[in-house]
Amino acid sequence: MKTLVTKNRVTKNLAAALLASAVLFGGAAADAGEIAVIVKTVNSTFWQNVQKGADAAMKEAGSNTLTFQGPASESAIADQVNMVENAVNRGVSGIVLAPSDPDALVPAVKKAWEARIPVVIIDSQLAKGAEQYYQSFLATDNRKAGELAAKALIEKTGTEGKIAVMSYVAGAGSEIGRVGGFTDYINAHSKLTIVGPFYSQSQMATALNQTTDVLAANPDLKGIFGANEPTAIGMARAIKEAGKSGKIAAVGFDGNQDLQGFVKDGTLAAIVVQGSFQMGERGIQTLARLMKKEKVEKFVDTGAVVVTKANIDEPEARNVLY
Structure with a gap:
């Protein structure tokens, strides 16, 4: 009798373990x-x-x-x-x-x-x-996206002079690739001098204040790059408040309604927009x-598009703007 009870307990424990294993490894549950x-x-x-x-x-x-x-x-x-x-x-x-x-x-x-x-x-x-x-x-591919931003800026500034980089969170994976790609392209394809980067911690108000200070300290600045959405918005607002819209070449990153507005009014020459x-x-x-236990690709590039006043209403841009 004692043996039968023991076997029943073992069977129940084994069933419970198998059920837990099924849940752990992705079963019906x-x-x-x-x-x-x-x-x-x-x-x-x-x-x-x-x-x-x-x-x-x-x-x-x-x-x-x-x-x-x-x-x-x-x-x-x-x-x-x-x-x-x-x-x-x-x-x-x-x-x-x-x-x-x-x-x-x-x-x-x-x-x-x-x-x-x-x-x-x-x-x-x-x-x-x-x-x-x-x-x-x-x-x-943030390195490629950073390079796109650098190309767009060089088209407006030329290859000599001084530019600034307004970044967001130091060490974030996207920041390393994006700002790294931007900086490396600038250094390889121009004689532009880079001021910064300055880190806004992705806070729009911080980016606005930092950009205001950078513009005041560098009256000869020819161009400026805002590396993510809140940073680019703060940067563009500072440019506008300083009365420098269209006088300084500015490229932002991401594509919300605020940034689209800055492209349309000429404050930003371009924005690089992710999907x-x-x-x-x-x-x-x-x-x-x-x-479903299907194989997937280890890396998928979701792409980026350079949006300017010339193409902002085209399908390529509308598909990524938000």
Whole structure:
């Protein structure tokens, strides 16, 4: 009698273990779970456009539900780490993540990998060596995008003189590629001298104040580059307030309504616009394929378009503006 009870207990324990294993490694229980989209901040139209893309792709994700999160600011890296860890602890079916810091997010993504939760990285790369912990990376080729911005600026400034770089969060994966690509192209193809970079922490008001100071300290400045949405908006507002619209060549990055307005009124000569909607849409589509055990590409370039007053109403530009 005692042997029979023991066997029943072993059978029950084994069944429970197998069920837990099925959930852990992506069984039927994962078909009706949660997909967590965690971005750098919710307080930006760029990331809100990523959410629109993710929402549009949810039909690809079966009966899963979507949650969209991000810290109050891009510099609140610890908050984003906590969001990823909490998603892992909730046992979500998958994660789409735009990491604010290439190093700080690695341990949290590793936890997801250990829990057999598929992760798709968007927008910004994680540190080298972390590739094994996520399955796909979807982003603008930020070096190429930075080069596009540099070419657009040189077309307006020529190859000699002084320019400034208004950047956002030092060390962010996208910032390293984007500003690095811009700077390297300027140095290789011109004799322009670069002032900066200055880091706004992706705060529009900070970028405005920094740009005001840069313009005042450098009256001979020929050009200026604003490397992301809030930075470019602050930069453009400072240029306008200083009465220098059209007198200084300015190139921004990203493509919300404010930046489009600055292109149309001549404050910005150009904006380099990423496919933010596509990042969200293709991020979810890629995750859905992973959840079905399908193979996906390790890197997908979501592209960038140079938008000027001449092409802002053309289909190529309208497809990426938001």
